[in-house]
Amino acid sequence: MINKQNRSKVFLAIIGILLVANIALVSFFLLKKDDGKREKRPDRKAMISAFLKNEIGFDTIQLKQYDTLSDRHKDSMKKMMDSLRSLKDEQFKELAAANFSDSAMNTIAVQSATSQKAMELQMFNHLKNIRLLCTPEQLPKFDSLFGKVFSRKGGDGRKKETEKK
Numbered sequence: 001m002i003n004k005q006n007r008s009k010v011f012l013a014i015i016g017i018l019l020v021a022n023i024a025l026v027s028f029f030l031l032k033k034d035d036g037k038r039e040k041r042p043d044r045k046a047m048i049s050a051f052l053k054n055e056i057g058f059d060t061i062q063l064k065q066y067d068t069l070s071d072r073h074k075d076s077m078k079k080m081m082d083s084l085r086s087l088k089d090e091q092f093k094e095l096a097a098a099n100f101s102d103s104a105m106n107t108i109a110v111q112s113a114t115s116q117k118a119m120e121l122q123m124f125n126h127l128k129n130i131r132l133l134c135t136p137e138q139l140p141k142f143d144s145l146f147g148k149v150f151s152r153k154g155g156d157g158r159k160k161e162t163e164k165k
Contacts, residue, residue, distance in 0.1 A: 045070050052130075056141050062133050069133075073126045080122065084115055 045067075052058040052066060091108045098104035127146070134142050 055145055056134065056138050058133070065133050066130060069126065069129050076122065080119060087111070087115065
């Protein structure tokens with residue numbers, strides 16, 4: 001009997017150690033996974049700067065000019081996004097006050113489309129200003145490569161969908 005009791009205690013100890021080890025491993029991988037996401041996602045500005053330097057051939061002066069443009073663009077887009085957030089709150093209140101009538105929804109949809117158009121135009125102007133930094137020799141590279149960089153994710157998705165069919 002003593003032998004069976006000792007065996008039971010040993011088995012319980014082993015089970016306890018394995019349980020603690022499993023919990024430690026799971027928590028380690030969960031914590032490491034979050035840290036990995038932060039490391040894997042590069043800064044968009046740094047990624048574009050590297051692209052402009054390596055693929056288009058920007059020099060240090062052009063890169064400094066790009067940094068200035070990028071900072072200004074980021075600030076203006078942040079202001080625009082903040083404005084849109086407050087506008088969305090107001091629009092929802094208007095919709096609720098109008099009992100979500102068709103005319104109120106159409107009016108707010110037009111307002112949203114106008115805001116979206118302004119954001120798109122601001123982005124296009126930012127790209128135009130980056131393009132203006134290019135030398136005549138860099139323009140063909142910029143025109144052919146920059147669109148591919150921005151549509152790379154969407155392009156891959158479209159290829160996968162057509163391959164499935």
